Amino acid sequence: QKLNEQELNEKGFMIYQKDGREFKLPKKYFKEREAIRQKEILPKIKSPVLIIHGDKDNTVPLGQSKRAMQFLSKKSKLEIIKNGNHKLENKLNVVISKSINWFKKYLAPK
Numbered sequence: 377q378k379l380n381e382q383e384l385n386e387k388g389f390m391i392y393q394k395d396g397r398e399f400k401l402p403k404k405y406f407k408e409r410e411a412i413r414q415k416e417i418l419p420k421i422k423s424p425v426l427i428i429h430g431d432k433d434n435t436v437p438l439g440q441s442k443r444a445m446q447f448l449s450k451k452s453k454l455e456i457i458k459n460g461n462h463k464l465e466n467k468l469n470v471v472i473s474k475s476i477n478w479f480k481k482y483l484a485p486k
Contacts, residue, residue, distance in 0.1 A: 394435070414440075418447035425452040426478040428471055430460025453478070 384390045384403050392399045425448045429441040438456065445454050455474050460467040 414444050414447050418444055421448060424449055424482055426455065426475070427453070428455045428457060428464065428474060430457045430462060430464050430467065432459055433462045435462035451482075 380390050384406065389400050389402045392401050427441045427444060429436070429438055431438060441454055445452060457464060457467045457470055460470075464471050
């Protein structure tokens with residue numbers, strides 16, 4: 377669903393419908409999202425980060441995760457899940473496996 381700027385400006389919020397559910401998103405929500413500056417925030421994270429993103433995500437563009445990678449540590453990794461939607465509920469086995477492997481690599485006692 378696209379941003380309805382007219383509704384947002386007139387009412388101060390926008391009704392967003394997704395998967396049979398309805399959300400009331402205030403104008404502040406969109407201003408806060410615009411204010412997030414990956415280039416300023418992400419380099420402060422020194423530990424390796426695993427981002428898991430579905431290639432069929434219609435909520436958060438894959439490009440956001442790809443851009444984030446340029447600001448994270450070199451050990452960070454972006455796992456793109458083929459045919460994965462935003463919730464990745466249809467790919468939980470893959471997500472769990474990749475997460476466990478990541479945790480073993482970076483959290484296991486040495």
